[in-house]
Amino acid sequence: MALQALKNINRAQSAVEAPKDKGFPALLEKYKGEIARALPKHINPDRMVRIALTAFRMTPKLGECDPRSVFAAVIQSSQLGLEVGLMGEAHLVPFGDQCQLIPGYTGLMKLARQSGLVQDIYAHEVRVNDKFTLKLGLERGLEHEPLTGPGGFPASDEERGDVVGFYAVAVFKDGSRTFVAMSRKEVERIRDNSRGYQAAKRFKKESVWDSDFVAMGLKTAIRRLCKFLPKSPELATALALDAVSEQGKAQNLNLNDVIDGTYAPVVIDEETGEVLEESAKPTPVAAEAKKDAPAAQAAAPTANGKLTAAIKAMEGAKTIEALDEVYIRAEVELEGADLEALMREYRRIKANIDSLI
Template sequence: MTSLKDRVKAAAERTAGKTGPALEDVQHERTPDGAGEAAAGHDPDTSEGEMAWLRRYEEHVTEALPEHVEPAAFFAAVRAALPTLKRCSPASKLQAVLTAARFGLVPDGKVAVIRADGAQATFIPTYRGYIDLMHRSGRVESVHVGVIYGNEEWSSEPSAPYPLDFTHKARPDLPKAQRGEAILAYAFARMKGGGRSHVVLLNREDAEEIRDEYSEAYRRAEESGARDSFWHTHFLDMWIKSAIRRLEKYVPTSAALRALGDVEDAGEAGQVQITLAPDPEDAALVADAERAHRAAEATQDPARPGSVALPVKAGKRGRSKPKRQRGGRRR
C-alpha cells in the first residue's frame, strides 16, 4: 500500500500541464465500495459535488494541519476557493490543499491562495505567509515591511549606528498623487531579546529582474497574452514578497520557512508541491532537534559536549501529535 501523499504525487505528475479527464486513483480515494463521484450521484462540476469531494479528504487534511490552525477556518477558505478550481484535476486540487495544510497557511487570500493555472491547482503563499512562518521560528519578535514613495523622507546608511542606519517617514496622509511613485520596498525583522536584522532594500528594477528571471507564471501569462499572473495583477505585493524572501538570509529560519520558497518555486514551474512540504513527523523531529541545539548552546558546558540527546523519530505508524476529535467537523 502506498500513502495518500504518494498517490497524489503520482497522479498530479501525470496530469501536470494537461487538460485531460479527472484522475481515477485520486477521484475514488477512500470510497468504500470503489464507486466514484458519478456513481454516488455527485457531479464534481456542481457545488454539491465540490462539497462531497472536500468531505472525502477531510480527515487527511485535518491531520496535516498544525495544532494552532482551526480546521473550521481552513475548510471555509478551501470551500470558497473550490469554485475557481473547477477546471483543475482532482489530484492537483488535493495536493494544493494538503500543501497549504502542512504549512498551516489558510488559503484565504491573506496568507496564501490556491489558484488555477490551466488544469493545475497551485498553492501560493503571500508575503504575509512568509512573515507568519518567520514568527513561528520562535526567535523573531516582529517583521516590518514597507514601500517608500518618491516624496517621502528616508535614508539608508549601513555604517551608521542603529537605528540611524535606516529611517523612513511614511506619509499615508497624503493623496497618492502627492506621495509619488513607489521607488523601494524594504523588509527587516526585530529579534526577541533585542536587535534587528539587516534591512533589505529592493528597487523596482531589482523586482522586475527577479520577476523576469524566476517567475514561470509571469512568462506563461505574457506568452499567452492573458497577463493574469500575480506579477501582472498584484505587482506591489509581489515586490514586497521578493524583499521578504531576501530577508530569509538574515533571520533565524525554521525547516518550514526554508521549504516554503522551494514549494512556491515548484508551483511556478508547474511541478508537484506536496513532496516538498514539511511532513508532520519530520517537522516535529526537526523542531525538537532545533530546541535541543538551542538548549545546548545556552548551557555551553564544555565538560559535556553533545550531552543534549536528540529525539528519535517514531516508526511510520507513530504520530507526532494526537489525533483531533472529528465530531461535528464534517462538511
C-alpha cells in the first residue's frame, strides 16, 4: 500500500494539490508515513526529509521544477544510500522544469566502499611544487609528497602552486591496490567535452567547473578509477546518472520507476558523450506481470543461462553482504538488457531481505 500511495502523486493535479511555490515541501509532509514504509530499513526517513528540505531551500530555482521530479530525485538518492545537500554526497540540480540528481565525488567513493570489495578509495590533486612520481609497466607505483611548510605540515595551496593533475587510488579487501593518474590537460579535455560545461559557456554562466575546479577534477579521477572497480547496482546507477547530466541530457527520473526500483538511466561514456547502452524499460503490463512471476520466469525471455544462474544464486543469499558479493561477481559477465534485468532482480531481492531484518 505504501508504494501505491507514493505512485498516486503522479495522478495528483499539481496545480491543485502541489502548487510549485510550495509543492515539494507539501509532498514530503503529506507522504512522510508512506516514505518511511517504502525506504530501505537503514535509511532514517525523518533525517532524509529534513536534509531534503534543507537542500531544496538552498537552491531557490528548484521551486520552479515539477515537485514530483524533485520528489523522485530525493527517493532515488535515498535508495542509492546517498544524502543530498551539504555533505556533498549528492546534489539536487534544476534542469529546465525537472530536477536532476547529481552524485558528488564523496558519494561515488561511499558507494564504492559499500560494494564490499573496496576497503578504501581516495583522490588528491597534485600541485606544481609537490613531488610526484608515477611509474607504469610491470611494477606500477605512485608517490606523492605535497610541499610542506614549517613543522612538516602541508603548505598552503598558494605555496604549492597551480594544480597540474589528479590521481585516485582504490584499496581492495585483500590489500592490493589500483590507481589512475590524470594530467590537468586531460581533465580539461573531459570538461570541454561536457555539454553541460559547453552550455554554461555559451550562455555566459558560471559552471561548477569554474567555481570548484579541484572538486570536479577529483570527481573525474574517481569516475575514471570506477571503470576498473567491481560495481554494485547503486554505484553503476550513480555513475550513469552523473554521465547523463554531464552530457546535458535529461535523466528522466520517472517517479513510478524510482519507487519500483526499476529506474535505469541511459549509459553514456562521460568522456566522449557516446551512448553505450539504451535503457530497456519494461512496459507497464510487463512490469505488473513481473511482480507475480518467479525470478527465473522473469529472466527467461533473455535465454541467458548466466543470468538465470545469477538470479538463482541471489535468491539463495540470506544477507545483504552475501547478495552484494553474488551480484558483483555476476555483473562483469552480463551487459545490456541482461545486466538491467540482473539489477532489477537484485533490488527486489534486497528489498525482501530488508523486510526480514
